[in-house]
Amino acid sequence: MPPCLPPLVALLLAAAASDAAPLSGDAILARVDHQLQASKSQVVLMDMAIEDPGHSPRRIGLRMHMAGDRRKIQFLYPGDMKGIEVLNLSSAQTYVYMPAFGKVRRIASHLRDQTLFGSDYNFDDFSTIRLHDNFDARVTGEDATSWQLTATPKKEAAGSAVTRLDLEVCKENATVHRLKFYNRQGQHIRTETREAYACSEGGCAPQRTQLIDHRHNDHWTEVTIKDLQLGATIPARTFSLRALQRHE
Amino acid sequence: MRRLPARRGWRLAAAAVIWAMCTGTPGVAGAENEHVQISGRVQSDLRLRPRSIGDGAFYNRRSLPAGIARNRNLFKLRLASEVADVAAIVDIDFVWLGMLKNVATFNDLTLRDHVDPYFLRANAAYVQVHDFLATGLDLRLGQQLVNWGKGDQFNPTNNINANDFSDPLQFGQQVANAMLRVDYSPQGTWTLSGVLVPTFNPAVLPFSAPLALSNTSRIPLPDAALRRRIVAQQNAVQNATGLYPRIDQATPVLPGPALSDVQFALRAAFSLYRQDAALSYYRGRSDMPLPRREVTTPTLGRRCDPQDPTRCINGTLETNVELHYPRMQVVGINVAGEVPLLGFLKEEPPPFGYHVELALISPARAPLQIFQNAGAGLPGGEYAYGGSGAPPSLVDERAFLKWNIGLDYTVLHRFYLNVQWLHGFFDEFGAGDFLHRVNVPIRSSVANPGCDDPDRCVNELVRSRLGDYLVFGTESKWFADALLARFFVIYDLTPIIYQSYSARSGRRVDTPYSPFSARGASAVLFPELTYNVGGGLDLSLGALVNLGHSYTKFGDPAVGGSEIWTRARYSY
Numbered sequence: 172m173p174p175c176l177p178p179l180v181a182l183l184l185a186a187a188a189s190d191a192a193p194l195s196g197d198a199i200l201a202r203v204d205h206q207l208q209a210s211k212s213q214v215v216l217m218d219m220a221i222e223d224p225g226h227s228p229r230r231i232g233l234r235m236h237m238a239g240d241r242r243k244i245q246f247l248y249p250g251d252m253k254g255i256e257v258l259n260l261s262s263a264q265t266y267v268y269m270p271a272f273g274k275v276r277r278i279a280s281h282l283r284d285q286t287l288f289g290s291d292y293n294f295d296d297f298s299t300i301r302l303h304d305n306f307d308a309r310v311t312g313e314d315a316t317s318w319q320l321t322a323t324p325k326k327e328a329a330g331s332a333v334t335r336l337d338l339e340v341c342k343e344n345a346t347v348h349r350l351k352f353y354n355r356q357g358q359h360i361r362t363e364t365r366e367a368y369a370c371s372e373g374g375c376a377p378q379r380t381q382l383i384d385h386r387h388n389d390h391w392t393e394v395t396i397k398d399l400q401l402g403a404t405i406p407a408r409t410f411s412l413r414a415l416q417r418h419e
Numbered sequence: 420m421r422r423l424p425a426r427r428g429w430r431l432a433a434a435a436v437i438w439a440m441c442t443g444t445p446g447v448a449g450a451e452n453e454h455v456q457i458s459g460r461v462q463s464d465l466r467l468r469p470r471s472i473g474d475g476a477f478y479n480r481r482s483l484p485a486g487i488a489r490n491r492n493l494f495k496l497r498l499a500s501e502v503a504d505v506a507a508i509v510d511i512d513f514v515w516l517g518m519l520k521n522v523a524t525f526n527d528l529t530l531r532d533h534v535d536p537y538f539l540r541a542n543a544a545y546v547q548v549h550d551f552l553a554t555g556l557d558l559r560l561g562q563q564l565v566n567w568g569k570g571d572q573f574n575p576t577n578n579i580n581a582n583d584f585s586d587p588l589q590f591g592q593q594v595a596n597a598m599l600r601v602d603y604s605p606q607g608t609w610t611l612s613g614v615l616v617p618t619f620n621p622a623v624l625p626f627s628a629p630l631a632l633s634n635t636s637r638i639p640l641p642d643a644a645l646r647r648r649i650v651a652q653q654n655a656v657q658n659a660t661g662l663y664p665r666i667d668q669a670t671p672v673l674p675g676p677a678l679s680d681v682q683f684a685l686r687a688a689f690s691l692y693r694q695d696a697a698l699s700y701y702r703g704r705s706d707m708p709l710p711r712r713e714v715t716t717p718t719l720g721r722r723c724d725p726q727d728p729t730r731c732i733n734g735t736l737e738t739n740v741e742l743h744y745p746r747m748q749v750v751g752i753n754v755a756g757e758v759p760l761l762g763f764l765k766e767e768p769p770p771f772g773y774h775v776e777l778a779l780i781s782p783a784r785a786p787l788q789i790f791q792n793a794g795a796g797l798p799g800g801e802y803a804y805g806g807s808g809a810p811p812s813l814v815d816e817r818a819f820l821k822w823n824i825g826l827d828y829t830v831l832h833r834f835y836l837n838v839q840w841l842h843g844f845f846d847e848f849g850a851g852d853f854l855h856r857v858n859v860p861i862r863s864s865v866a867n868p869g870c871d872d873p874d875r876c877v878n879e880l881v882r883s884r885l886g887d888y889l890v891f892g893t894e895s896k897w898f899a900d901a902l903l904a905r906f907f908v909i910y911d912l913t914p915i916i917y918q919s920y921s922a923r924s925g926r927r928v929d930t931p932y933s934p935f936s937a938r939g940a941s942a943v944l945f946p947e948l949t950y951n952v953g954g955g956l957d958l959s960l961g962a963l964v965n966l967g968h969s970y971t972k973f974g975d976p977a978v979g980g981s982e983i984w985t986r987a988r989y990s991y
Contacts, residue, residue, distance in 0.1 A: 223899040229953045250955030250990030253458050263693060270458075273566050277695060279757055279772035281829040289900035289951075390899055408549075412690075413604040417506075417547065417557065419566050 196308030196320050202345035203338075204303045209374030212238040212405045216398035221290050223390050229289065241410040242297065252288060258415050259298045262305070268415050275415050284333075291361065291384040291392040295333070306336060317341050317348065344368070346375050360386050373401030454502050459495040460955075460990040466490075472980035474969070475633025477724035478732055479665040483627060488982050490517030497543075504550050510543035542595050559600040564593055565614055567686060567699055568776050569755035570823035573841050573890070575778035576699055576751030579684050581620040581706035582845055584628075587963055587979050588945075596620045608690035616682040619674045621744060622706040631977035632666040635738075636864065639710070640787065641849075641857045641884070642811050645804060647873035649789075653736075654865040661733030662717055662795060669740040671708050680704075686751075694756030701749040705782070705848050708742035709813055712788045715739075717795035734795060745814060745848070746783040751776070760826075772827040780821060782849060785814040814849035819885065821847075839890040841909075844972070851884025858916065859884045862970045866919065874927060878919040880970050886913035903949040905961075910934070911941040911972045941967030941974055959986040 194202075215235045222228040232247035240262075246255040254270040257278075265278040283294045302308075306322035313319060322336040335353035340346070346368050352361040361384050365377035376399055383391040408414050466489035473482025497510040516536045527533045545561025568574030572591035580593035598616040605611070640646040657663055674680040682703030689696055715738045723731040757770035788810045793799030804811055821843030828836050842852065851857030858881035870876030892907035915932040932939030947961035964981045967974025 221899070223901075226899075227953075248955075249953070250458065250460065251951070251957060251988075253990065273564060277755065277772075279827065280769035281772065281827075282835075283769070284832060285829065286896075286900060289896075387899065411604065412608055413555070413557075413602070413610060416602075416610065417549070 193310070194318075196310045196322070197303065199310065199318055199320060199340055199345070200303040200306060200308040200322065200338075203340055203347055204301045206345040206374055208239070208301070210401040212236075212401075212403050213373075213376070214398075214400040214403040214405065215376070215396060218395045218397055219290055220393045220395070221390075222393070224388055228393075231288065231290065236405050236409050238405050238410060240301070243410055243415075244297070246288070254418075255288070256415055256418070257287075257294075257297065258410065258412065260410065260412070262298045265294055265298050266412060266415055268418050270418070273419055275412070275419060291382045291387075291390060302336075308338070311337075313342075316343070344370060344375055346377070360384065369396075369399065371401055376401070454500055456499045456501075458497045458499075458991060460493070460988055462493040462495070462986065462988040464489055464491045464493070464984065464986050466982045466984040468980055468982055470980065472627065472630065472976040473633070474630045474976045475635075476663070477726065477730070478663055478722060478735060479633050479635070481630045481633045482976075483630070483980065487518070489984075491515065492517060504548055506547040506549070508543045508545055508547070510541070512540040512542060514538050514540060553603075555604040555606075557602045557604075559602075560598075562595045562597050563600065564595050565598070565600060565684075566593075567684075567697070567751070567753070568823075569695070569697070569753040569774040570776040571774070571825060571827075571837060571839060571890075573823045573839065573845070574776060575780075575821035575823060575843060576701075576749065576753060576776055578701045578703065578706070578747075578749050578778075579614055579616060579682070582622040584625045584845070585623045587625060587982070588961075588984065594620050594623055608688075608695075610686075610688045612684075612686040612688070614684045616684075616703065618676060619680060619682065619704055619744065620706070621671060621673060621708065625977070625979050627977055627979035629977075631975070632669055634977075635664040635666060636862050637860045638863065639813055639859055640811055641813070641815075641851065641859060643858070643879075643881075644873070645811055646860060646863070647877040647879070648805075649802075650863045650877045650879075651865060651871065651873040654868060655871070656736070656797065658868050660717070660795060660797070661731075662719075662736050662797075663732045663734075664715075665735040665737055667737045667739055669708075669710075669742055671742040671744075672711075674704060674744065688753075694754055696755075697751070697753040699749075699751035699753070701747075701751070703747065704744040705747050706744065707846050707848055709745055709785050709848070710740045710787055711743045711785065711813075712741040712790070713738055714741075714790045714792065716792040717797045719795050743785070745785040747848075748781045750779045750781075753777075769829075774823070774825050776823040778821045779818055780848075781818040782814050782816065784812050784816050785849075786810040787813045817850040817855055819843075819850040819852070819855065821885065825890075833895050835894040837890070837892040837894075841888040841890060843885040844888060847885050849884050852887075853883075857884050858882060861915070875920045878917070880915055880917055880932075882913050882915050886911055886972060888912060901951045901953075903947075903951070905945075905947040905949070907943075907945040909943040909945075909973070911967070913972070915939045915971070938968065939971070941971030943973050955990040957988050959988070960984070 217233045217235065219231040219233060220228040221231065231249065231252060234245045234247060236243045242259040244257045246252040256268045258266045266275050267278055268275045278294050285293055287293055287297060302322065305325055307325055308320045308322040311319045311321045318340045320338040320340060322338060324334065333352050334355050337351040338347055339349040341348055346365070348365055350363040351359055354360045361382060363380060363382045365380050367378035368375045369378055376396065378396045380394045381391055383389050468483065468485050468488035471482055471485040473480055475481055492515045494513040500507045514537060519534065520536050521527060521533050541562050543563055545559050545563045547557065547559040549557050551558040565579045566577060567579070568577040574591065580596055583589070583592040583594045586592065596616055597618065598614055601613045603611045638646050638649055653664060684699060684701040686697055686699040715736045717734065718737045719734040721731060721733050753776050755774040758773050759770040761768045789802035791797065791799055791802065823839055823841050825837065825839035830836060849857070851859065860879050860881050862880040864878050865876050866878050867876045889910045889912055890907065892905070894903065894905045896903050912934050914934055917930040917932060918927055921928040934940060944964040944966065945961065947959060949957050949959040951957045962981065962983045965973040965978050969976060
């Protein structure tokens with residue numbers, strides 16, 4: 172992974188920061204959340220490539236609306252996934268509309284660590300909005316440009332397979348560049364890398380994210396941002412359960 | 420999903436395409452614009468019936484042959500246009516049957532829709548207005564489906580649309596109907612709904628349903644004494660005249676367009692403490708037909724069994740049955756959410772998903788009138804029922820319960836499990852279970868042809884009118900979710916009771932057939948493998964296996980027998 176800042180800038184920043192009190196892991200995690208939440212709302216158009224080594228990738232088109240803790244994902248392609256909508260109202264409240272069944276269903280906790288329609292992401296990834304709310308973090312290392320954190324769940328969420336997160340956070344803008352996920356047995360199960368951050372007043376967003384699942388022969392999913400609207404005006408009803416039920 | 424006459428269907432299809440073009444779509448298969456979304460699928464189904472099925476004696480036999488059971492190709496087109504607060508949805512299936520029908524004359528060979536038959540199905544054709552007159556008030560008008568109920572596929576509280584049993588692989592599929600729906604979401608997760616259905620649609624029955632008409636040994640009267648008397652008398656006529664019962668026609672009489680036949684439903688849905696709940700009310704009719712009038716005509720005409728020329732009859736007692744759809748009111752309760760059944764374990768595994776769907780059904784009384792026309796030396800007139808002389812009830816006014824209670828869970832991060840307890844199947848209607856002990860016959864016979872005491876000579880197989888069923892299903896995905904393996908079982912837990920006269924004890928005795936015995940077991944097995952090729956294409960292979968003796972719920976030939984099926988589906 173490339174460093175998050177050019178070396179010279181990083182050195183200058185490190186020098187400037189040397190007199191300041193070191194930040195705690197929790198404070199850094201709060202900064203990460205603040206950066207993620209800097210934009211009140213986002214509309215993101217994404218192309219997701221899912222690859223099983225040795226096979227050609229499958230592509231899924233997604234449009235995601237985000238505002239605060241609420242997210243809504245619409246599947247745009249391929250045809251067998253087109254029309255599926257997932258609505259996340261809170262970390263415990265996720266609903267899915269499947270056109271094939273014509274009904275809105277709540278996602279049960281036992282399904283939260285299931286893959287999200289064949290990708291390496293799961294419903295838990297989708298609903299974990301604020302890391303600081305859910306994890307305690309401590310600094311395990313740092314260099315001129317980044318912090319290394321280890322985060323553990325505040326209260327182990329029922330159904331979550333993740334019991335530890337290792338994060339690499341850029342010092343300059345509190346963006347996360349690498350995440351490692353560990354399971355209950357302490358095994359390193361997944362790695363996510365976030366690259367090519369585009370920053371504006373509305374915050375920063377990675378243009379490319381890759382998630383590798385080490386449990387499944389390093390099967391990976393890459394998400395490329397096709398269009399990003401930070402601070403987009405999203406009607407409140409977009410995130411209402413009723414909006415999802417209108418499809419029924 | 421109402422079938423339309425072919426010509427009218429193509430006009431509608433043409434109109435849909437024109438509509439798509441007028442709303443700015445460059446082409447049906449082309450790109451979408453901002454306001455119009457196009458989706459659908461092309462699907463090819465090939466099914467094999469490994470063994471022929473049939474019912475009845477040589478003079479009234481109906482059967483379906485072994486071989487190709489279905490060879491359908493389907494093109495689904497769904498157009499959704501939304502501008503501001505107004506949306507319009509059209510969802511149409513064009514279905515080519517792939518098998519000949521009605522080709523009996525030379526002239527038929529000149530008719531394209533006989534040689535290459537097809538039909539059209541309108542799953543949706545409605546307009547929807549959001550925030551109509553008030554914020555949170557939605558209005559939907561037109562051909563549509565209203566899916567209520569938290570159960571999986573089996574929804575006793577979902578009565579607004581009629582069931583569609585035309586495809587045995589599509590459990591729970593329904594027929595769209597024209598209706599007006601209003602939903603109001605004042606705040607939070609509350610939604611108040613009202614539905615008005617001007618005209619009634621009956622259920623679409625399975626292709627194999629006519630086979631049930633060949634079985635004349637189950638007179639569906641709950642009054643056991645009257646039923647046995649009819650069986651004994653029928654048998655006596657048979658022996659005396661050589662005339663055997665045969666159902667000629669069953670004619671449905673649909674409710675008229677009167678305002679009193681307008682159906683409506685109300686529902687309040689909400690979430691409390693992370694549980695989703697709904698209370699509903701429906702006033703309308705059962706979508707399953709019940710006989711209300713039988714007229715039997717003695718018809719002379721000697722015929723013999725082609726397989727055994729020594730077995731001959733002098734004629735038939737031709738019966739025409741008039742069917743109707745009894746009125747009913749349904750109060751529904753639905754609750755779904757999570758319950759920590761394993762919460763006592765140290766690791767505190769995730770809670771189970773659950774649903775409870777309960778329908779309290781209050782039917783109108785459904786009497787059965789029995790008439791006989793004079794002929795072949797037999798007298799005519801209405802049957803002397805006895806008692807007050809009033810026609811007996813097939814279904815009385817007692818309210819009854821149907822429910823679906825289920826749990827779901829995932830084990831080993833891969834295997835999704837689903838268990839449901841159904842009380843009352845789709846086609847079961849009327850009180851008759853452990854709350855109201857009402858049995859209905861599934862087979863009747865006469866032990867001693869010369870006997871004139873029905874209690875002594877009529878043997879019957881009966882069961883509770885409302886059965887209990889265990890549904891168990893599992894799903895798992897393999898090879899990066901490309902392969903879906905699914906296996907579902909529906910097991911009939913309802914005991915069958917053999918009732919006969921015991922000379923030793925001097926009374927009728929019950930001999931139960933356990934649902935777990937060879938004589939009483941009945942189940943549906945539904946294995947399926949689906950491979951997702953990618954890009955919207957998936958290929959499936961599976962089977963629908965109906966097990967049990969012919970008198971059991973799923974072994975009954977009218978259910979359709981077993982099928983092996985393949986499906987190719989491309990979604991766009």
